[in-house]
Amino acid sequence: MFIPGILISIATFPGVIVHELAHQLFCRLFRVPVFEVCYFRVENPVGYVLHEPAPKVYQTVFISVGPFIVNTLLCFIIGFSASLQFKFESANILDYVLMYLAISIGAHAFPSTGDANTLWNAVVKSKTSSWLSKAVVTPIVGFIYMGALGSFFWLDIIYGGAVALGLPYLIIKFLV
């Protein structure tokens, strides 16, 4: 079933907010000035962060893929607090709210194609970047584009569901 991306973004807006916040927090971590942050709006792109280019390649990478780290972690932590209730078929309204938040946040873990473009221009196309940086960043950009392509097949939502619902139980199963 095809649902326009903007509608999915509206339905999962908490994830967009966390995504932009993650970019902002990584900018702060690397002491990169931020000029403007839009946490959510009803047009494309649904959110953005304007910041100064980071001085180091690894900083650029972390700022770009920051949402993947932060959203995935938050998705797991929030999902963990509710997922087992679903496993044992005894979830209440709180658990449904938490699971909605977790999946929404997880669904926006993948960096956008805009993030990929930034990374591509700042590292791969840059004349000052080393070959090693380019070799590391190129597959990351490819991975981001794959994720964007996968969103046509609900990969983002599936990812959020897997991290929020599946991962907690898998971890417990393999720890015992």
Next chain:
Amino acid sequence: MQENQSTGASPENHFNESLCANCQLNVYEAGHAINLCSDCRQSLIKYPVPKWIKFFAFGILAVMVVSLVRTQLYISAAVHLGKAENAIDQKHFVTAQQELALVINKFPDDLTANGYMMIASAYNLDFASYATAYGRIANKKTEDESFLNRVDAASAYIDQNFPKDTLMYKRIVAAANNKERLLALTDSTKEIALKTHIANYLYEMKDYERVESIINNVLAVDSGFYQALSLMSAVKRNTGKYDEAIAFCDRLLNINAQDVYAFSQKARIELKRKHDKEAAVFAAKAIELDPDNDSAIEAKAMVDYFAGKKKESFASLAKIRSHEISKGDSTISKRLIPIINGSEIYR
């Protein structure tokens, strides 16, 4: 949703490039991609996170804490369920059943736990637990084909122990003491459970040759038929083919790695060939798995008897007899008493 790098401040009238691009008041700090003064740089590095987002995060945190408190109960159940799943994968069905009992105690109607309970109890031949678990989830649906297939296989395994042709079953029971009639009935049924039943009666008559012949036919139809394998191990033990008897026990353990009967039988086989140390190990293993299992207690009683611990041996017999009162079946005590009171020479 995008992370954009600024390419600089918007072009404005009278823009002074030697001053800070943000405030146009101070001299900028050199060495950065965008020309910002020290104050602007510091304030933009700490670009504020809006209060509504902080409240939003606090709200999520509060709900999470409440939920995490509740989750403790579920974590414990999930750990036991995980242990049970691992145990089932390793065919440790006694452990699995014990773990599942803890889960079902907290979540009596859980589909997964009861489904796994059906599997574990089926391979432990615990008919009562199997029936209870089945009753709890009979009307529930799942789309997990792999899980369903495993439950179905376990159900088929336990189901094969029940005779389908009840009329023929009654005829076999009626002919229990008549060898000729039993042998005539052997060819009248194709049902392996009934054939094994006939073989059981012939075993009691010590006609081991005919028992072997019938059981070989049964195992040709179903090489994993529990009752046939266990009867064959007893036949091999009584005919002095101890290694073959042990091999049949190993086939039982290949189906259920924690089969208490198989360990007890191994103990009795080892005792028979005077390997008392090995027998003690198997009997202890059987008792460890299920201290209330009469086969296990019987094996321990025999190990104790041949080790000269007659007091312990008779205490085990008393335990078996107390169990038999509630069960209404005294098969085990009847075969144990002559051995431990010395009226039957076991070896």
